[in-house]
Amino acid sequence: MEKINGYTALIERTLARQDFNDKPIELYEPISYILSLGGKRLRPALTLAACELFGGDPQEALVPALGIEIFHNFSLIHDDIMDKAPLRRGKKTVHEKWNSDVAILSGDAMLVKAYQYIVSVKPEILPSVIKVFNQTALEVCEGQQYDLNFETQDDVLEDDYIEMIRLKTSVLLGCALEIGALIAGASVKQADAIYSFGESIGIAFQIQDDILDAFGDPEKFGKATGGDILNNKNTILRINATHNSSPEQLASLEANYASDAEKVETVKGIFKDTGALVYAQSRMNEFYDEAIKHLKDANGSTEIETELATFAQWLIKRDL
Amino acid sequence: MEKINGYTALIERTLARQDFNDKPIELYEPISYILSLGGKRLRPALTLAACELFGGDPQEALVPALGIEIFHNFSLIHDDIMDKAPLRRGKKTVHEKWNSDVAILSGDAMLVKAYQYIVSVKPEILPSVIKVFNQTALEVCEGQQYDLNFETQDDVLEDDYIEMIRLKTSVLLGCALEIGALIAGASVKQADAIYSFGESIGIAFQIQDDILDAFGDPEKFGKATGGDILNNKNTILRINATHNSSPEQLASLEANYASDAEKVETVKGIFKDTGALVYAQSRMNEFYDEAIKHLKDANGSTEIETELATFAQWLIKRDL
Numbered sequence: 001m002e003k004i005n006g007y008t009a010l011i012e013r014t015l016a017r018q019d020f021n022d023k024p025i026e027l028y029e030p031i032s033y034i035l036s037l038g039g040k041r042l043r044p045a046l047t048l049a050a051c052e053l054f055g056g057d058p059q060e061a062l063v064p065a066l067g068i069e070i071f072h073n074f075s076l077i078h079d080d081i082m083d084k085a086p087l088r089r090g091k092k093t094v095h096e097k098w099n100s101d102v103a104i105l106s107g108d109a110m111l112v113k114a115y116q117y118i119v120s121v122k123p124e125i126l127p128s129v130i131k132v133f134n135q136t137a138l139e140v141c142e143g144q145q146y147d148l149n150f151e152t153q154d155d156v157l158e159d160d161y162i163e164m165i166r167l168k169t170s171v172l173l174g175c176a177l178e179i180g181a182l183i184a185g186a187s188v189k190q191a192d193a194i195y196s197f198g199e200s201i202g203i204a205f206q207i208q209d210d211i212l213d214a215f216g217d218p219e220k221f222g223k224a225t226g227g228d229i230l231n232n233k234n235t236i237l238r239i240n241a242t243h244n245s246s247p248e249q250l251a252s253l254e255a256n257y258a259s260d261a262e263k264v265e266t267v268k269g270i271f272k273d274t275g276a277l278v279y280a281q282s283r284m285n286e287f288y289d290e291a292i293k294h295l296k297d298a299n300g301s302t303e304i305e306t307e308l309a310t311f312a313q314w315l316i317k318r319d320l
Numbered sequence: 321m322e323k324i325n326g327y328t329a330l331i332e333r334t335l336a337r338q339d340f341n342d343k344p345i346e347l348y349e350p351i352s353y354i355l356s357l358g359g360k361r362l363r364p365a366l367t368l369a370a371c372e373l374f375g376g377d378p379q380e381a382l383v384p385a386l387g388i389e390i391f392h393n394f395s396l397i398h399d400d401i402m403d404k405a406p407l408r409r410g411k412k413t414v415h416e417k418w419n420s421d422v423a424i425l426s427g428d429a430m431l432v433k434a435y436q437y438i439v440s441v442k443p444e445i446l447p448s449v450i451k452v453f454n455q456t457a458l459e460v461c462e463g464q465q466y467d468l469n470f471e472t473q474d475d476v477l478e479d480d481y482i483e484m485i486r487l488k489t490s491v492l493l494g495c496a497l498e499i500g501a502l503i504a505g506a507s508v509k510q511a512d513a514i515y516s517f518g519e520s521i522g523i524a525f526q527i528q529d530d531i532l533d534a535f536g537d538p539e540k541f542g543k544a545t546g547g548d549i550l551n552n553k554n555t556i557l558r559i560n561a562t563h564n565s566s567p568e569q570l571a572s573l574e575a576n577y578a579s580d581a582e583k584v585e586t587v588k589g590i591f592k593d594t595g596a597l598v599y600a601q602s603r604m605n606e607f608y609d610e611a612i613k614h615l616k617d618a619n620g621s622t623e624i625e626t627e628l629a630t631f632a633q634w635l636i637k638r639d640l
Contacts (some may be wrong), residue, residue: 027465078428082421101402101468104424108398110463111431116454123447127439130450134436141429144347145347 056184111304172204376504490522
């Protein structure tokens with residue numbers, strides 16, 4: 001993944017050179033702050049990769065790529081308010097460090113800033129770039145609303161769950177890639193194919209994330225596992241397990257436990273016994289395979305295609 | 321104002337035909353709700369007027385004009401959260417009717433929707449239309465942040481106050497007009513002039529609003545007067561009066577009163593005695609005269625110029 005790592009480093013350097021320090025400072029400081037907290041910068045790196053995949057100059061995609069990253073961070077600021085999250089990447093969230101009003105308003109400003117970066121593309125492709133970006137931005141809002149709804153909903157269907165993660169996470173990967181393709185002058189068919197690659201790999205990633213949250217090695221996963229189980233979160237594991245549970249298993253899924261550890265172990269057992277773990281892994285593999293198929297259909301340069309395939313594998317095939 | 325009234329009626333009818341009833345309903349219902357609460361639809365009407373002023377077909381400006389109105393209503397939803405406002409146009413605000421999370425997220429979706437409407441313009445003018453819209457959207461956020469800051473700031477300077485109302489209110493009037501001009505194919509000079517007309521008339525309107533909040537006839541003003549005085553709000557009247565007060569007057573401005581009525585009457589007396597009322601009226605007239613000058617400079621059709629001049633007068637010269 002030498003290329004992708006190069007792209008992320010380039011994004012990081014370019015982002016660090018952006019000056020958001022306008023006035024009033026209450027509006028702009030949180031923008032610099034959230035962007036300084038890091039993150040993998042995968043989305044904008046995908047924009048550069050897609051641009052090069054179709055023979056474009058990644059340098060030309062740099063400013064719009066930053067727009068994708070700024071949009072992503074806007075959504076984090078607002079989501080963190082709704083999720084009452086105290087921390088983001090180990091540091092205080094914007095609404096905690098300042099307050100909710102500041103987080104709402106600087107988030108709004110950041111969404112507009114994202115547009116300012118995105119629309120820097122050549123006029124010829126501006127209509128198609130802004131069309132996919134508008135559509136995506138709206139879908140990300142829809143995904144977040146479904147996610148909020150599912151927190152208090154008992155009977156979430158698997159299809160609805162997949163649609164939620166598609167909207168909340170995957171479409172932005174697709175959009176990041178498609179914008180890179182459009183900048184490179186790719187055909188509509190190629191742009192669609194690379195969008196679908198992002199969409200499918202995003203869903204595969206989220207399913208894998210559900211699996212790792214329960215069964216991952218905390219060291220490798222990068223955070224404590226079992227959180228979703230303790231929160232009774234509607235993940236694909238829980239949805240599938242509920243569907244296939246015996247009355248006893250169902251009772252165990254909903255019971256109170258003396259300790260967190262006991263709950264996590266019991267529920268993991270049910271996820272295995274009901275076949276939910278194996279099922280989730282098979283669904284993940286389905287979306288992964290679809291992603292690779294779309295990547296091939298995109299018919300771009302072999303070098304970058306290989307790079308993106310390695311990236312997809314890295315994103316998904318993390319050790320359990 | 322027959323033309324402008326015709327435009328607002330056209331906007332109202334067209335808005336009523338828009339279908340925002342997508343899913344999830346928690347995201348989209350608030351959009352239909354806030355837009356159904358009414359409002360004068362002046363901003364989109366200005367877009368249509370500016371289009372016709374420069375020989376364009378107002379019909380062509382209709383969809384982007386709706387985008388302006390949708391943007392305005394997005395800002396109301398988010399401002400109402402920050403201002404903890406229970407009511408908007410006599411009905412529950414979105415965060416009161418639903419909750420803050422819904423208000424944040426449906427506001428976000430509405431901002432994106434505004435872009436979807438705005439970018440429906442012809443590709444040739446899309447870059448310039450989106451440039452002024454982006455700039456304006458950012459400035460509206462800046463204005464709201466300054467307004468929040470000024471609530472708890474003692475020593476607000478008049479220039480900073482004027483800048484705040486320019487950002488919070490006036491630039492969107494300018495933007496609405498400029499987009500209409502761009503759609504009609506006006507020259508850069510004409511588009512700039514009509515923007516400046518909106519900017520100046522917006523500032524004049526806000527100053528007049530400050531004056532009427534203290535000295536207006538509640539019947540004609542459409543709401544109870546004295547609210548700004550009771551809230552010790554930094555208006556141009558209070559800023560100027562503070563600047564020119566004797567120590568005794570200063571003490572009276574900051575004193576506690578036995579009754580609201582006593583406070584309002586005493587402070588109004590100080591606004592008069594210090595010359596703040598006359599000063600505010602002179603500032604208002606200055607901006608009004610500037611607006612009319614810009615309108616003439618725009619050099620559009622005489623018929624619509626007259627219409628916009630009448631509109632400006634109607635907006636400002638409301639009886640005390």
